[in-house]
Amino acid sequence: MTFDALAQLYMADRAGEQKPSTLKETTLCHKVISEHLEGLDFRNHSREDLVAFRGRLAQGRMPSTVNKLIVKMSAVLAWAVENGHLSKTYDKKLKLTKGVESTRKAFSQHQVSKLMEYANGLQEESWKRWLLSLGIITGGRLKEICQLTTSDVVVFDSGVVAIHINENGEGKSIKNKQSKRLVPLTDGAYGFDLAAFLRYVETCRAEGVTELAQFGYRPSGEWVNQQGIPAALTGTYERGLVFHSLRHSLASLMQEKGVSVLHAQAVMGHASRTITFDTYGNGVPVEVVADMLRKVFREIA
Known part of the structure; x- marks a missing residue:
């Protein structure tokens, strides 16, 4: 069961709850996630698989962007477990903790x-x-x-x-x-x-x-x-x-x-x-x- 397959099931169930702008963003995020998971079968995956996925995501992206994508992935995986498509996932505490401080500046x-x-x-x-x-x-x-x-x-x-x-x-x-x-x-x-x-x-x-x-x-x-x-x-x-x-x-x-x-x-x-x-x-x-x-x-x- 690939992420792409799970994401399609998730969106069929949840798309109606999202605004058009959010729906578009979620769809784009799912596409990026699928590409970097490289066809991983979530019915037979390990923590190491997801750590490697995070490493691929981190290439050329800000830590905050990586974490945003991980959150999107985790939402799908949590839904998949709740709905009986998966029995267990290994995405807990996968987000990056270093370098995620906001780069936004404030005016004096x-x-x-x-x-x-x-x-x-x-x-x-x-x-x-x-x-x-x-x-x-x-x-x-x-x-x-x-x-x-x-x-x-x-x-x-x-x-x-x-x-x-x-x-x-x-x-x-x-x-x-x-x-x-x-x-x-x-x-x-x-x-x-x-x-x-x-x-x-x-x-x-x-x-x-x-x-x-x-x-x-x-x-x-x-x-x-x-x-x-x-x-x-x-x-x-x-x-x-x-x-x-x-x-x-x-x-x-x-x-x-x-x-x-x-x-x-x-x-x-x-x-x-x-x-x-x-x-x-x-x-x-x-x-x-x-x-x-x-x-x-x-x-x-």
């Missing part, structure tokens, strides 16, 4: 301030300004920010303004269920102009435009990573500082300021390893998160 607080200063210098009618600004104060993923609509900007009776990250609407998607969240917008954070942003949203509405982004996800990423960030930082720019680094910067700032994991998860949309947080994390009142962020940003002002 001075650099974040420079980025907001640069953004504020762009025209109020420019999506580029709000793409960068929202990334700075929310830590949202690039795709999450780029797919925002006018209806995703929510004003509460308490006066709190937040962006609603969700998958409501054609073509929208989020990374996982924890990604659905409300992230308050903090007026004055690094110089963020909330009133100007709301004017931009109202202009979009008045013109009958639903999407906040004036151009797509890929062009937005190309501009912010290849032009916007390097231009804003000039002499302090380093290769590897990208839009996603803003996410790391905000997460690090909240940790430094002693923000609870529960509240940090509510902002970042991460799944924690604590069951309580996974269950109730998205239930944190938006006003509580807004107050927390105001305090965090006020302390660095």
Whole structure:
């Protein structure tokens, strides 16, 4: 019983549970795994076979990529055991442990301030300004920010303004269920102009435009990573500082300021390893998160 055969059975059973984007990625991963397993029969395999497979995968790939592929393989193998196709597998603790630290860089607080200063210098009618600004104060993923609509900007009776990250609407998607969240917008954070942003949203509405982004996800990423960030930082720019680094910067700032994991998860949309947080994390009142962020940003002002 080869991995390819098991993967086909697995996908026939589980494909309906996956989003189209995830399904495509899973299919590609299965193809790579099958190629590197070289026709191994899982009804007659050993730990040594899988260690050798891991070695082949590691040639020319980052440790994090290798581990991602191993996780995909293990999901299929676990399903195969549960469904009686295999009696035992030897993939436990197969993932690499060395060299898997994130290579993502975070901006310094001075650099974040420079980025907001640069953004504020762009025209109020420019999506580029709000793409960068929202990334700075929310830590949202690039795709999450780029797919925002006018209806995703929510004003509460308490006066709190937040962006609603969700998958409501054609073509929208989020990374996982924890990604659905409300992230308050903090007026004055690094110089963020909330009133100007709301004017931009109202202009979009008045013109009958639903999407906040004036151009797509890929062009937005190309501009912010290849032009916007390097231009804003000039002499302090380093290769590897990208839009996603803003996410790391905000997460690090909240940790430094002693923000609870529960509240940090509510902002970042991460799944924690604590069951309580996974269950109730998205239930944190938006006003509580807004107050927390105001305090965090006020302390660095």
